[in-house]
Amino acid sequence: MLNDARSHGLWEKTAIAAPRTYPLRGELTADVVIVGGGFTGLSAALHLAEAGQRIVVLEGAEIGFGGSGRNVGLINAGMWVMPDDLPGELGDIHGERLLQLLGNGPQIVMSIIEKHGIECELERNGTLHCAVGKSGLAEITERARQWQKRGAPVELLDATETASRIGTKAYAGSLLDRRAGTLQPLAYVRGLAHAALRAGAVLHTGSPALSCVPAGAGWKVSTATGSVSAGWVVVATDAYSEGPWAKVRSEQVHLPYFNLATRPLSSELQNSILAGREGVWDTKEILSSFRMDQAGRLVFGSVGALRNTGTAIHVGWAKRALSRLFPQLEAVEFDYEWYGKIGMTNNALPRFHRFERNIVGFSGYNGRGIAPGTVFGQILARHILGELGEADLPLPVTDAKPQPFRSIKESYYEIGAQLAHFSGERF
Structure with missing residues (x-):
C-alpha cells in the first residue's frame, strides 16, 4: 500500500479488491463517526449500519492499512494472559466476562464471514x-x-x-x-468494508482526523478537506493512532513483527508440512509463527522490523530456522516480505477508553487483533445503541496513560530481535 511493497506483502497481492473510496470533501452529518478503517472500526460500522444508524468512517490511509492488513492471520481465542490471571488483572466480573467473550471470538468472526460471504481464505481447523x-x-x-x-x-x-x-x-x-483458525487478514478487513457499505455506511479513505471539537450536542471531527458532525465518535486507530487521539499510541509500546512468504509449495511438500492447515506459533520469548495460505505458500514470521540492517538479518535467520524445522524445504526462498507494528500495553490486555462524553474506543490488542477487534467493534455498536451500559462492557473504563521509557523499549525490541536472529540457528 502507498507504494510500499513491505507494508502488506503477500496479503495485498492475494486479497479481494478494496471498495472504491475517496477522501472526505465537504461537511457531513451522521449518527456516529468512526475513526479508523480496521477490524474494530469496520465491525462497529457494519453492526451500527445494520441497526439503521447513519455511519461515516474516516480512514487516514487505506482500508486495513494498520495492523488489520499486516498480521499473520491467526484467529485466536482469548489473549496472551493466562485465563486464571485475568480476574486478578481486571476483577472477577470483567475478567470472566472478557474470557467468555473472547473465547467465543473466533466463532463470531467466522459467522460474520459466512453471513456476508467474505472471501478471505478462512480455515476452521484450529x-x-x-x-x-x-x-x-x-x-x-x-x-x-x-x-x-x-x-x-x-x-x-x-x-x-x-x-x-x-x-x-x-x-x-x-x-x-x-475454536481458532486462520484467514487472509487484508481480505477479511476489505470484506468487512464491503459489507458495511452494503448496509449503508459511508467510507472515506485518505482522510486522517485532525481535530475533534464539541458541536451542539455532539462532536465535529475534521480532516484537511472536510468534517463530520455526529452525536458519537468511535476511536478505532489502536497502535497507529495519531492526531486527536495520539494518547492511545503513547500507552502502547510498538513491537515490530515481520512475515515472509515462500512461493507455492509442491503437493508433496504441502502434504508434509501443516497438512491440516492449522496456524502455529511457539512459546519462545522471541516467538515464531507460521501457517499456509490457500495457494500452499508457507508464511513464516517473527519479531523484528524489515528495515535498515534488520532486513538481511531477519531474512537470513528465517531461512536458517525454516531449514532446521523442515529440512525437506532445502534452500528456501521468499517471494514476499512485509512487517507491521503490534501495540503492547503494560499488562498485555486491551483497554476501553471514554475520552469524552460519547467518544469511546477499544485498543491495545497485543497481537490478538482479529477476533478481539471484530468482537469489540460489535460491543461498541451495542453500547452506542443503548443495549449495553458501561457497567455491562467486558472491560472497565480506564484513562490512557503513557508508558514510561516507551522509545527506549521500542529500540530495545528492534535491536534485540536483530541480535537474537543474527546468532540464532547458526549452531
Whole structure:
C-alpha cells in the first residue's frame, strides 16, 4: 500500500479488491463517526449500519492499512494472559466476562464471514501453540488446564502427535485450540468494508482526523478537506493512532513483527508440512509463527522490523530456522516480505477508553487483533445503541496513560530481535 511493497506483502497481492473510496470533501452529518478503517472500526460500522444508524468512517490511509492488513492471520481465542490471571488483572466480573467473550471470538468472526460471504481464505481447523523445551511444555500444559476447566475445546498434544500434524520434531508438544483458525487478514478487513457499505455506511479513505471539537450536542471531527458532525465518535486507530487521539499510541509500546512468504509449495511438500492447515506459533520469548495460505505458500514470521540492517538479518535467520524445522524445504526462498507494528500495553490486555462524553474506543490488542477487534467493534455498536451500559462492557473504563521509557523499549525490541536472529540457528 502507498507504494510500499513491505507494508502488506503477500496479503495485498492475494486479497479481494478494496471498495472504491475517496477522501472526505465537504461537511457531513451522521449518527456516529468512526475513526479508523480496521477490524474494530469496520465491525462497529457494519453492526451500527445494520441497526439503521447513519455511519461515516474516516480512514487516514487505506482500508486495513494498520495492523488489520499486516498480521499473520491467526484467529485466536482469548489473549496472551493466562485465563486464571485475568480476574486478578481486571476483577472477577470483567475478567470472566472478557474470557467468555473472547473465547467465543473466533466463532463470531467466522459467522460474520459466512453471513456476508467474505472471501478471505478462512480455515476452521484450529491453531497449535507449540512448546519449545520443558518450560514451554509446562506453559501450554497449564494453559490447557485453565481453559479446559472452563469447558473450552482445547487439547494437549504430545510430541509425536504434534510432529505428525506439523511435520517437524522440533516441539515437545502443542496445545490444539479447535475454536481458532486462520484467514487472509487484508481480505477479511476489505470484506468487512464491503459489507458495511452494503448496509449503508459511508467510507472515506485518505482522510486522517485532525481535530475533534464539541458541536451542539455532539462532536465535529475534521480532516484537511472536510468534517463530520455526529452525536458519537468511535476511536478505532489502536497502535497507529495519531492526531486527536495520539494518547492511545503513547500507552502502547510498538513491537515490530515481520512475515515472509515462500512461493507455492509442491503437493508433496504441502502434504508434509501443516497438512491440516492449522496456524502455529511457539512459546519462545522471541516467538515464531507460521501457517499456509490457500495457494500452499508457507508464511513464516517473527519479531523484528524489515528495515535498515534488520532486513538481511531477519531474512537470513528465517531461512536458517525454516531449514532446521523442515529440512525437506532445502534452500528456501521468499517471494514476499512485509512487517507491521503490534501495540503492547503494560499488562498485555486491551483497554476501553471514554475520552469524552460519547467518544469511546477499544485498543491495545497485543497481537490478538482479529477476533478481539471484530468482537469489540460489535460491543461498541451495542453500547452506542443503548443495549449495553458501561457497567455491562467486558472491560472497565480506564484513562490512557503513557508508558514510561516507551522509545527506549521500542529500540530495545528492534535491536534485540536483530541480535537474537543474527546468532540464532547458526549452531
